[in-house]
Amino acid sequence: MKVAIPARSDFETARLGECRFVSPFRASRFIDTEKRLLFRSDLDELRAQLDADVEPPSFELAGPREKIYFDPAELRCGIVTCGGLCPGLNDVIRSIVFCLHENYGVPTVYGFRFGYEGLVERYALAPIELTPRRVGQIHEIGGTVLGSSRGPQPVDQMVDTLERLGIRLLFTIGGDGTLRGAHSIVQEIRRRELGIAIVGVPKTIDNDISFIDMSFGFDTxxxxxxxxxxxxxxxxxxxxxxxxxxxxxxxxxxxxxxxxxxxxxxxxxxxxxxxxxxxxxxxxxxxxxxxxxxxxxxxxxxxxxxxxxxxxxxxxxxxxxxxxxxxxxxxxxxxxxxxxxxxxxxxxxxxxxxxxxSLPANARDGNFCLRLGHAAVHAGMAGKTDTVVGSWRRRLTHVPIPLAVSSPKKVDxxxxxxxxxxxxxxxxxxxxxxx
CATH class of the missing domain: 3.40.50.460 (Phosphofructokinase domain)
Structure with missing residues (x-):
């Protein structure tokens, strides 16, 4: 089944505001924010769009920015894993934690237990503070050290938890249901006019999230x-x-x-x-x-x-x-x-x-998980929100969550x-x- 081509505006990534802080990330090359990756590469389609004076749809590229939105020294982050298990979940958690601590100097990262339930007070699931030492070897085992669960939770209560703990950046690792939940959290955050960013990492063993050519765990x-x-x-x-x-x-x-x-x-x-x-x-x-x-x-x-x-x-x-x-x-x-x-x-x-x-990720997926985790951190630090990091023609991109969950990807x-x-x-x- 071919995916219908969306409008150029559907690919625009939301952000919280202007990036004012110089990034502490020591990259050999930062992303040129003016460059984008074309959604379709068929020459005939591109010619038709250009002849009609229509700018072809394109993705924003993922990667480190020279200027970032959050001050790392004052930032608190959270990570949650939801849905069914998948090879590579621990690899992504580890990648995010290491990148936040070692590349940006973020002092506090919380892991919310058993999916979105961990963000709801009535379950009494105290979050875990994640440090490089604590997650150092977790990539060697399958599953997720944070636990997981299915199903929606009250959005207002989840945002209450983020406010109470001072979380300004939340990483949600999961499939289409998790991403829809993340979008609902974004909408509540916007309603309250809070400066909290939500960044997703796509987890689906079925590889069925649209506008993402490969999800982690699929190779394993x-x-x-x-x-x-x-x-x-x-x-x-x-x-x-x-x-x-x-x-x-x-x-x-x-x-x-x-x-x-x-x-x-x-x-x-x-x-x-x-x-x-x-x-x-x-x-x-x-x-x-x-x-x-x-x-x-x-x-x-x-x-x-x-x-x-x-x-x-x-x-x-x-x-x-x-x-x-x-x-x-x-x-x-x-x-x-x-x-x-x-x-x-x-x-x-x-x-x-x-x-x-339930298997641990193989070498190829482990490499991919590390790159996705880093890309998610770079996106979040730059104030990107309501977005999921993905892969398109072997380049890492930002995909607006509403676009990613618009329809399931199927075999053509x-x-x-x-x-x-x-x-x-x-x-x-x-x-x-x-x-």
Missing amino acids: AVEAARQATRAAYVEASCARSGIGLVKLMGRDSGFIASFATLADTQVGVCLIPEVSFSIDDVVRAAERRIERDGFVVIVVAEGAGQHLLAEITECDASGNRRYADIGIHLRDQVKDAFRSGGRSVNIKYIDPSYMIR IGGYLWQTVLAVTGQDTDSVGGR
Whole structure:
């Protein structure tokens, strides 16, 4: 699914005011605030916009500024992690703390415990003071040392806590629900006319936040998913008419499933939420692969095929509709379909979901987390607010939170990624291929 091109004004990053303090950050090069990164790089589109005298949409670049908004010596900061776990959360916390203390000389950084609940007084969750010594080794373990939770909390009470503790800069690490909560905090801050900045770091293992090409933890997740697909391959290839079925994360976007399929070309069928399919489609695709190779590996994203299941009306704490288990459904239905056709198959089902998201970040994600944490600090110190730091064509950018949460990012089934998946798996493009 292609993202609609927003207006130039939608990319403007909010800020608290004029930057009056000379930055203590000793950078070899500060960001030129006049330079921006184009949102689209297609030459024909750019020509059309320039011919129409329309300035092409572009991102503000992330990085250190020569002048900053806050006086570091008098600044108190906070960090909160929300939503589901994801590889790299501790890396981002550590990066932010080190950059604030060692590069800017900020004396006090609080970590709020168990998500937005830690900002509400009735939960009685005292914040933790974070120092470089305290966070020095946390990147070696998975999860978040601050804990996490889902769901909204009273915005007025959260801002009360920020005021009471003298927090002027809050970093929110989480997905679209966390970012929407951060935007609500910004709106309350504006209503009270307070000088508090809110900067987000995008955390989604599904990689489904728009206007950000890659979120931290995704690389680690794909690497771990590869272990599951390899196990499925071994199990399937060692059995007569073997089927290895792997369910991976991806509620509404099939990026993990797609990348994991490309990482291991033994996968014969890839099913994602963006492509509708029937059980008969899956069975036919599996039959063709079994006839050719003697076995098949099937990868399915957790949000795929929900139209085949009884709808669950209840929602989780974040307000997301709960999904039925497509993995179990596929396992049983495919086995029954083969049996009814007079043929038996040997199915091995693997669901590594929680094992994947609880891992520590790999080296590439660890590097990325450090850069994102530093970029978030630079943005906050410059008084940027209601913004999330992200990556676009390997450059770090500022993305206004309303733009980032405007719609979920999905796999473009006409794009290069999905077409490569089809080429690798040999799926029938008239059924499970998505045409």
